[in-house]
Amino acid sequence: MDGWHFPRTDLANHYLSLFDLGISSSFALIAPRRKGKTLFILRDLAPAANKKKYLPVYASLWSNINAPHEGLIQALEEAIAAQDKKGFVSRLLQAKIKKATLSNELLGRMEVEFAGNPEKVSSKELTYLDQLLTTLTEKAGKKTVLLLIDEVQHLSTSPAFDPLTHALRTMLDKRQGQVKSMFTGSSRHYMNLLFNESQSPFYHFSQPLPFPDLDRDFLTFLQEKLASDHHLTVSVAELSRSFSQLDQSPYWMMKLITRLVTARTSCKEALEYVTHLIEAAEDYEGLAKQMKPADRLIFLALCDGKNPFSQTLLQRIDQQTSVKGVASNIQRSLQRLQEQQLISQPKKGEYQVEKSGLERFLRTREKPKSK
Numbered sequence: 001m002d003g004w005h006f007p008r009t010d011l012a013n014h015y016l017s018l019f020d021l022g023i024s025s026s027f028a029l030i031a032p033r034r035k036g037k038t039l040f041i042l043r044d045l046a047p048a049a050n051k052k053k054y055l056p057v058y059a060s061l062w063s064n065i066n067a068p069h070e071g072l073i074q075a076l077e078e079a080i081a082a083q084d085k086k087g088f089v090s091r092l093l094q095a096k097i098k099k100a101t102l103s104n105e106l107l108g109r110m111e112v113e114f115a116g117n118p119e120k121v122s123s124k125e126l127t128y129l130d131q132l133l134t135t136l137t138e139k140a141g142k143k144t145v146l147l148l149i150d151e152v153q154h155l156s157t158s159p160a161f162d163p164l165t166h167a168l169r170t171m172l173d174k175r176q177g178q179v180k181s182m183f184t185g186s187s188r189h190y191m192n193l194l195f196n197e198s199q200s201p202f203y204h205f206s207q208p209l210p211f212p213d214l215d216r217d218f219l220t221f222l223q224e225k226l227a228s229d230h231h232l233t234v235s236v237a238e239l240s241r242s243f244s245q246l247d248q249s250p251y252w253m254m255k256l257i258t259r260l261v262t263a264r265t266s267c268k269e270a271l272e273y274v275t276h277l278i279e280a281a282e283d284y285e286g287l288a289k290q291m292k293p294a295d296r297l298i299f300l301a302l303c304d305g306k307n308p309f310s311q312t313l314l315q316r317i318d319q320q321t322s323v324k325g326v327a328s329n330i331q332r333s334l335q336r337l338q339e340q341q342l343i344s345q346p347k348k349g350e351y352q353v354e355k356s357g358l359e360r361f362l363r364t365r366e367k368p369k370s371k
């Protein structure tokens with residue numbers, strides 16, 4: 001769906017202008033899965049940076065899930081090798097866009113992935129990484145290297161990656177004038193560990209930034225394209241309702257658009273179709289089955305914005321489940337929900353729901369069936 005990218009040039013230029021302010025030479029974009037982070041970096045931010053005084057280099061730490069340093073090494077090697085060739089930045093970016101789009105379609109991409117066999121980076125590799133960055137900054141001449149590091153939450157998923165995390169911080173710290181960095185990642189839980197925990201090397205080094213959801217302009221863009229390229233009349237209001245049902249995910253929204261175009265159905269039918277796709281992809285059925293009754297009550301209470309330690313909830317847990325309604329049991333449930341990525345804890349005592357789709361699924365099942 002090449003022609004369907006909605007450009008976010010203003011947002012890209014806004015982020016770039018933050019580097020000019022001198023507040024920080026490193027920022028981190030945090031947003032849930034499938035919100036368009038990678039495509040924004042590759043299609044909007046990198047080209048905008050390239051037009052200015054930057055040399056953008058994109059690396060995904062998921063290139064090799066067991067050895068995230070390899071993704072960095074490869075990206076730097078490619079950037080160095082391509083330096084002498086004309087038009088290299090756009091060619092490299094095109095290749096990465098293709099790869100990102102393809103990997104979006106692979107199964108199992110919904111969750112945070114964990115390394116099955118995490119490898120520690122060797123000191124030789126760290127030295128090499130440092131050398132590569134030096135070579136690239138020299139080759140970049142007047143341009144400032146802008147490292148765009150994706151899936152950065154991966155660094156906090158295993159202690160084996162700690163040496164790489166520390167080294168990366170040092171490498172960037174000592175080159176603050178010459179190298180800027182923009183990290184992206186999903187999983188607010190692991191991103192918080194990386195950027196908001198005082199023991200983390202990135203604490204106070206990289207400034208977390210919100211990555212806003214796509215807005216009405218995106219929906220107007222879709223509506224106009226449907227009308228002009230496919231002679232389909234769908235109102236912005238209908239698209240907007242669907243987009244909010246899909247938790248503002250452009251990934252699922254594009255699935256809905258594909259359905260509209262290929263099956264030429266109503267927006268309502270397309271939304272139902274995509275909702276089923278999501279349920280299957282996220283395995284809500286399996287998640288619901290695995291959930292302990294107390295976890296489920298707490299999850300739904302958090303969805304309603306309620307305090308998980310309230311007396312009412314403690315009583316309900318006592319009455320409706322086999323566990324006692326006491327604080328320690330709530331604590332354990334909250335821990336489990338976090339480990340399953342169903343909720344995250346941005347600050348102490350504050351919880352965010354990560355899977356609102358699951359809430360809808362659980363509630364639909366709770367509704368008494370009419371005969």
Ligand SMILES: Nc1ncnc2c1ncn2[C@@H]1O[C@H](COP(=O)(O)OP(=O)(O)OP(=O)(O)O)[C@@H](O)[C@H]1O
Nearest residue numbers: 004005006033034035036037038039186250251254
């Ligand atoms: N600006 C946009 N215009 C149109 N479609 C978009 C846009 N941004 C993202 N998409 C659609 O959403 C899909 C997912 O985007 P992307 O891979 O960038 O998300 P992500 O937030 O990086 O996801 P993940 O957390 O899984 O890595 C894209 O393949 C594309 O179909």
Ligand SMILES: [Mg+2]
Nearest residue numbers: 037038039150
């Ligand atoms: Mg991504």
